Amino acid sequence: MKSMSFYLKSAFRPLSHCREFVVMGTIMKCFAIIFSLCLFQLSILQAEDWPQFRGMNASGVSEATNPVPTEFSFEDKLLWKVELGDGIGSAVIASGRVFNTAMTGESTMGVFCHEAKTGKELWKTDVATGELPRITPPNSHASSTPATDGERVYVYFSTIGIVALDAKTGAEVWRHELPQPAFLMDWGAGWSPIVHEGKVIFAKDDDLTSYVLALDAKSGEELWKTDRPDMLAGYAIPVICTAGGRTDLVVAGSGKLKGYDPNTGKEIWTCNTLLRTVMTSPVVKDDHIYVAVQSYGDKSRTLKFALLQWLDTNQDGMLARDEMPKEFYKRFDASDKNKDKLIDEVEIETAFQHSENMVGGGNTIQAVRGGGTGDVTKTHLVWNIDNKSPSNLASPLVFSDRVHVVKSGGISSCFDAKSGEEVWGLSLIHI
Numbered sequence: 001m002k003s004m005s006f007y008l009k010s011a012f013r014p015l016s017h018c019r020e021f022v023v024m025g026t027i028m029k030c031f032a033i034i035f036s037l038c039l040f041q042l043s044i045l046q047a048e049d050w051p052q053f054r055g056m057n058a059s060g061v062s063e064a065t066n067p068v069p070t071e072f073s074f075e076d077k078l079l080w081k082v083e084l085g086d087g088i089g090s091a092v093i094a095s096g097r098v099f100n101t102a103m104t105g106e107s108t109m110g111v112f113c114h115e116a117k118t119g120k121e122l123w124k125t126d127v128a129t130g131e132l133p134r135i136t137p138p139n140s141h142a143s144s145t146p147a148t149d150g151e152r153v154y155v156y157f158s159t160i161g162i163v164a165l166d167a168k169t170g171a172e173v174w175r176h177e178l179p180q181p182a183f184l185m186d187w188g189a190g191w192s193p194i195v196h197e198g199k200v201i202f203a204k205d206d207d208l209t210s211y212v213l214a215l216d217a218k219s220g221e222e223l224w225k226t227d228r229p230d231m232l233a234g235y236a237i238p239v240i241c242t243a244g245g246r247t248d249l250v251v252a253g254s255g256k257l258k259g260y261d262p263n264t265g266k267e268i269w270t271c272n273t274l275l276r277t278v279m280t281s282p283v284v285k286d287d288h289i290y291v292a293v294q295s296y297g298d299k300s301r302t303l304k305f306a307l308l309q310w311l312d313t314n315q316d317g318m319l320a321r322d323e324m325p326k327e328f329y330k331r332f333d334a335s336d337k338n339k340d341k342l343i344d345e346v347e348i349e350t351a352f353q354h355s356e357n358m359v360g361g362g363n364t365i366q367a368v369r370g371g372g373t374g375d376v377t378k379t380h381l382v383w384n385i386d387n388k389s390p391s392n393l394a395s396p397l398v399f400s401d402r403v404h405v406v407k408s409g410g411i412s413s414c415f416d417a418k419s420g421e422e423v424w425g426l427s428l429i430h431i
């Protein structure tokens with residue numbers, strides 16, 4: 001289980017699972033402060049790079065061929081440690097250099113480069129963030145994991161957009177400004193860019209203006225941008241899937257797993273089998289895409305109560321227009337079906353959703369075959385497991401034809417990747 005440490009560190013899911021997130025966040029902040037390589041033996045430092053969130057193609061699996069550690073200890077396995085600051089992004093590695101982000105001041109994000117072997121700081125660049133938006137603890141403003149192609153390091157920050165730094169010097173090469181995200185419940189940003197064939201690709205689903213875009217990695221110039229108007233806030237990282245001789249960019253979001261042409265941004269297919277709020281990332285193995293999601297909107301975790309808890313200032317059980325952030329007035333009006341200037345307990349069940357993408361919550365673990373065209377819901381869903389999975393799922397791990405899922409606290413399940421059959425049910429990982 002060589003990749004499990006990455007898997008656990010990368011299981012970032014903001015807010016709705018506060019208690020679990022505190023546990024995971026504690027682990028991750030610990031790793032952000034005491035940098036993550038500290039637990040690894042020297043052998044991994046010569047292995048393949050770890051260039052983005054959850055490593056190569058967000059798989060959570062190391063491609064290292066050298067032996068990697070299977071025992072972890074802060075007492076006798078610690079190689080080096082450095083203090084960074086508040087942050088929950090993961091480290092990335094390229095050419096023996098380790099890149100991290102952390103808040104280094106009230107309105108300053110630091111991007112760090114350390115030598116992987118020694119922990120020596122090679123450079124540190126502070127980026128001014130300006131005034132910061134409200135976010136829900138324990139999310140951090142430094143929530144994004146950088147991506148790198150070895151030449152540059154690409155970092156997203158919610159008040160700026162995407163900034164590219166020279167990997168050798170830390171000098172800013174370009175920045176591509178983006179509007180700040182909007183959230184109904186102040187969840188805060190948690191998206192990370194990827195690099196694919198000379199493009200920096202970034203998917204951002206918030207509650208107002210969701211999109212996926214591609215920038216030229218050298219110049220920061222926008223190559224394409226595709227709106228995702230039927231999405232609500234979600235945190236999946238884009239993944240690449242090659243199937244049937246075609247390579248697609250796959251993005252998970254509200255109710256839908258979608259495939260795009262990575263060269264043009266054109267939507268190629270949609271599989272309408274997901275849930276309302278997607279906080280995890282898909283994983284690709286061969287030509288299959290695996291997704292594990294738990295979402296608000298089921299019977300025990302209705303969105304109604306979450307919205308009311310967050311927004312119903314006068315506690316009358318309904319949402320009034322002036323209880324909304326202003327940017328949501330238009331969505332509010334669309335949700336107020338009887339035009340009485342209130343969203344009542346019936347209207348709230350579907351409030352703020354896109355009229356053509358009303359989708360509920362629950363639990364699902366599923367496999368979707370890539371390579372399709374158009375609506376593949378009935379043709380490419382290979383297997384789908386409802387309501388049998390551990391709650392508060394992290395992103396899955398697919399290894400040796402098995403799909404592993406885990407929730408914080410170490411409750412794990414394992415399924416056969418081809419059939420979806422359970423290999424083992426809810427079990428506690430002893431770590």
Ligand SMILES: [Ca+2]
Nearest residue numbers: 312316318319
């Ligand atoms: Ca109210």
Ligand SMILES: [Ca+2]
Nearest residue numbers: 336340342343
């Ligand atoms: Ca109404």
